[in-house]
Amino acid sequence: xxxxxxxxxxxxxxxxxxxxxxxxxxxxxxxxxxxxxxxxxxxxxxxxxxxxxxxxxxxxxxxxxxxxxxxxxxxxxxxxxxxxxxxxxxxxxxxxxxxxxxxxxxxxxxxxxxxxxxxxxxxxxxxxxxxxxxxxxxxxxxxxxxxxxxxxxxxxxxxxxxxxxxxxxxxxxxxxxxxxxxxxxxxxxxxxxxxxxxxxxxxxxxxxxxxxxxxxxxxxxxxxxxxxxxxxxxxxxxxxxxxxxxxxxxxxxxxxxxxxxxxxxxxxxxxxxxxxxxxxxxxxxxxxxxxxxxxxxxxxxxxxxxxxxxxxxxxxxxxxxxxxxxxxxxxxxxxxxxxxxxxxxxxxxxxxxxxxxxxxxxxxxxxxxxxxxxxxxxxxxxxxxxxxxxxxxxxxxxxxx
Amino acid sequence: xxxxxxxxxxxxxxxxxxxxxxxxxxxxxxxxxxxxxxxxxxxxxxxxxxxxxxxxxxxxxxxxxxxxxxxxxxxxxxxxxxxxxxxxxxxxxxxxxxxxxxxxxxxxxxxxxxxxxxxxxxxxxxxxxxxxxxxxxxxxxx
Numbered sequence: 416x417x418x419x420x421x422x423x424x425x426x427x428x429x430x431x432x433x434x435x436x437x438x439x440x441x442x443x444x445x446x447x448x449x450x451x452x453x454x455x456x457x458x459x460x461x462x463x464x465x466x467x468x469x470x471x472x473x474x475x476x477x478x479x480x481x482x483x484x485x486x487x488x489x490x491x492x493x494x495x496x497x498x499x500x501x502x503x504x505x506x507x508x509x510x511x512x513x514x515x516x517x518x519x520x521x522x523x524x525x526x527x528x529x530x531x532x533x534x535x536x537x538x539x540x541x542x543x544x545x546x547x548x549x550x551x552x553x554x555x556x557x558x559x560x561x562x563x564x565x566x567x568x569x570x571x572x573x574x575x576x577x578x579x580x581x582x583x584x585x586x587x588x589x590x591x592x593x594x595x596x597x598x599x600x601x602x603x604x605x606x607x608x609x610x611x612x613x614x615x616x617x618x619x620x621x622x623x624x625x626x627x628x629x630x631x632x633x634x635x636x637x638x639x640x641x642x643x644x645x646x647x648x649x650x651x652x653x654x655x656x657x658x659x660x661x662x663x664x665x666x667x668x669x670x671x672x673x674x675x676x677x678x679x680x681x682x683x684x685x686x687x688x689x690x691x692x693x694x695x696x697x698x699x700x701x702x703x704x705x706x707x708x709x710x711x712x713x714x715x716x717x718x719x720x721x722x723x724x725x726x727x728x729x730x731x732x733x734x735x736x737x738x739x740x741x742x743x744x745x746x747x748x749x750x751x752x753x754x755x756x757x758x759x760x761x762x763x764x765x766x767x768x769x770x771x772x773x774x775x776x777x778x779x780x781x782x783x784x785x786x787x788x789x790x791x792x793x794x795x796x797x798x799x800x801x802x803x804x805x806x807x808x809x810x811x812x813x814x815x816x
Numbered sequence: 817x818x819x820x821x822x823x824x825x826x827x828x829x830x831x832x833x834x835x836x837x838x839x840x841x842x843x844x845x846x847x848x849x850x851x852x853x854x855x856x857x858x859x860x861x862x863x864x865x866x867x868x869x870x871x872x873x874x875x876x877x878x879x880x881x882x883x884x885x886x887x888x889x890x891x892x893x894x895x896x897x898x899x900x901x902x903x904x905x906x907x908x909x910x911x912x913x914x915x916x917x918x919x920x921x922x923x924x925x926x927x928x929x930x931x932x933x934x935x936x937x938x939x940x941x942x943x944x945x946x947x948x949x950x951x952x953x954x955x956x957x958x
Contacts, residue, residue, distance in 0.1 A: 449911060482911060494913055513913065521870030523914065530912060538912040545908035570914065574864030574871050581869075619860070620896045674897055707898050770900035773882055815907045 437816060440483075448481040449815045451543040459805040464784070465550070465557075466502060467807060476550070477501040478541060480510070490517050498541060506592075510541070510563065526567040532583060532613050533628055535670045535683055537562075542815070547679075547705055547714045547768050549780040549809040554699035554720030554760055555685050564589045564609055579622075581615040589630070602637065606630040606664070620674040629665040632689070636660055639693075642747050649740075654748055657728045662690030679705045679714075695755055696723040712768040721759040727752040758788025778811040843943035844889050846955035848875060849931050850938075857955045863894050865938070867905065868915035877918040878930055878939040886924060890940045893957040 437447035453476040457467040466475035478500045486492040496511035513527030530538035534555055539545040540562075550556075566587015573580050589606040611628035639658050646655035670683035684700040698721050705714035731745040766780035786803045846862050848855060852873075861871045866879065880887040882899050891899055906917040921927050927939045932948055941947075943956065 447910065449907070480911075496911070496913075511913065515913065519870065519874070521872075525913060532912075536908070539908045542907055542911040545904050545911070572864075572869040572915070574861045574869040576858045577860050579860065579864040579867075579869055617864075674901065676892060676896060676898055679901075707901065709898075710900060712900070770903070773899075773903065776900075815903075815911070 443486050444483060445486075446481060446483045447816060448479070449542050449544060449813075450479040451541075451811055451813050452477045453543075453549060453809055453811040455549075455807060455809040457805055457807050462805055464805065464807060465553070466504060474501040475504075478505075480541065482511075491515070521571055521573050523570045523572075524567070525569075528563055528565050529568055529585070529587070530563050531561060531628070532568075532585070532611070532626070533666055534626075534668050534685055535624055535672075535681075543778070543811055544774075544776055544813040544815045547703075547712055547778075548716065548764070548766055549778045549811040550782075550807075552683075552699075552701040552703075552716060552718035552762070552764075554718040554762065555683055555701055561589050561591065561604070561606070564606075566609065577618060579615075579617040581613075581617075583613040584611065586610045603635050605633040607633075622672050624668070624670040624672075626668045627665070628668075629663060632660070632662060632664045634660040639751060642744075642751065645744060646748065649744065651730055651744070653728045654730045657692040658748075658751065660689075660691050660693065664689045677707045679703075679707070692728070693725060693751065693755060695725045695757065697721070697756070710770040712770075714766050714768070716764045716766075717762070718764070719759060719761045722756045724757065725752055725755050758786065760787075761785045774815045776813045778809075778813065780807075780809050780811075782807045782809075841942065841944065842889055842893075844886065844893055844940050844957045845943045845945065845953045846894075846938065846940050847931060847945075847947060847951045848938040848954050849935050849951055850875075850954070851935070853952070855952065855954050859894055859955065859957075862955050863896070866890075866895065866918060868909060868917075874936050875938045876934070876936055878927060878937050879918040879920050880924070880927060880940070881920050881922060884923070886940060886942055889942075889957075894940075 437445050439445050452473065454471060454473045455467045455475060456471050457464050457469055460469055462468070466472065478498055480496055480498040482494065482496045484492055484494045492515045494511065494513055494515060495509060497508065498510045499507045509528065511528055511530060513525045513529055516524045532538050536546050536551050537556060540551060540556055543549065564585070564587040566585055568583060568585035570581070570583040587609050589604065589609055591604060592602070607630065609630035611626060613624065613626040615622060615624040617623070639660070643655050643658045646652075646658070664687070666685060666687045668683070668685045670681070672679065672681040681703045682701065684698070686696065686698045688696045699719070701716055701718035703714060703716040705712050727749055731748055732741065733745070733749065735742050762782050762784045764780055764782035766778060768776050768778045770776045784805045784807065846857065855873070857865070857871060865871050865875060866877045880890075882903070888899065891897060891902060895902060897905070909915045910917070921930050924941055924945065927941060928945065931937050931939050932950055938954070947953070
């Protein structure tokens with residue numbers, strides 16, 4: 416069954432079977448879930464972004480998810496989350512499966528397949544109802560390396576008399592597709608010793624979130640392997656080593672948010688660094704402000720991301736030598752570096768969200784993207800000389816139950 | 817002149833009383849079924865407790881349903897977020913597997929009954945509510 420009929424069948428089944436809120440199947444089993452239907456259009460005749468082109472599409476980000484939770488006791492439970500994406504480009508199936516142990520109000524331990532808590536909304540990025548935008552700022556949220564991991568996490572949430580403190584730490588590993596520089600890279604990735612710490616401190620309605628994440632990454636990039644092997648075979652070890660994609664990867668994040676009854680202000684900054692030469696360092700950030708009037712929220716966001724320059728090892732000649740083998744190797748080697756993401760991607764977005772029912776919201780966003788380096792932004796994959804601007808218009812229907 | 821002063825004073829008193837009673841009806845009390853007579857919480861603690869945090873004691877928050885006037889007042893005076901933002905917060909917590917929203921009861925009468933019957937439960941009510949001896953006010957809004 417292709418994704419679109421699959422999602423339609425699932426939605427129909429859910430609508431028929433479930434009431435407006437979480438469904439208590441038995442005393443021990445509760446089923447809840449969420450769905451989003453998103454339509455979008457990119458006003459550019461030669462670019463693609465998140466699958467959107469200049470043809471109206473409703474299948475790129477639409478999804479349905481169900482989340483059954485079975486409680487063995489007050490303290491022990493098992494939870495799963497099954498997602499059906501309308502797009503074939505995204506992985507449908509079991510997003511989560513974990514055991515949960517809550518010995519008291521403050522502590523929470525989980526083990527199994529979990530979502531990565533990289534950034535403020537990265538573990539709820541599929542739950543559109545949880546944030547104001549249709550698509551959270553891509554400069555931060557599309558740079559995250561992978562969405563889930565296998566392992567364990569511990570969290571602690573305590574309130575003092577004049578502050579709140581939330582700490583979360585995790586340890587585990589990841590196997591699967593890697594997201595690098597904003598798009599899924601078709602490579603097998605192994606990340607071991609994956610660990611991180613997330614600290615959120617709040618006082619009144621001001622909250623500060625700081626996090627650090629690291630892992631030991633081994634990635635096989637198929638199109639690089641023959642080149643790397645050829646370089647080693649020709650004794651060009653320094654050049655070959657600069658194409659290695661094994662090493663430490665880490666991400667650093669800071670976010671601040673301030674909420675009042677009728678306004679919110681958010682800013683988030685992230686830096687992702689790899690320990691290898693071929694992958695650029697990337698910094699992404701956004702500022703967002705919103706005005707809340709009854710069930711309506713109006714918001715505006717400025718976002719930017721910048722890639723560092725990657726430097727090839729200058730072992731091979733940069734000018735043609737007349738030796739066909741050397742020239743072919745040199746050309747392929749410098750080309751590999753020349754196609755890594757570079758430059759910056761700025762965007763300006765305005766949007767409105769209408770919470771027309773308790774568990775449903777309608778949203779509309781317009782985002783103007785401006786690239787500084789058209790062919791290497793890592794997001795649009797356009798060609799040099801393309802128009803550097805593109806506007807993405809989206810409407811969304813969000814539902815939780 | 818004396819009559820005029822009396823009239824003015826009576827009018828001022830009546831206005832004050834009227835204003836005071838309107839004000840009082842917007843006041844919220846946070847009430848717990850606890851054996852700890854010394855227990856008092858700050859606004860920050862009450863807010864965080866109802867957002868899923870621990871205050872270092874075994875307390876189980878109970879909420880009124882969305883759109884209930886007392887819940888709206890609690891959102892305004894204690895949580896500091898509109899209902900739609902509270903719902904978004906719980907969607908994020910629930911679907912990231914972190915915390916679940918407080919249990920809800922239908923109205924203030926049900927709240928009073930539930931709190932009365934469950935040790936260590938904590939809920940909010942309008943300030944004018946008559947409380948049984950088992951329940952203790954641990955926070956009052958301004």
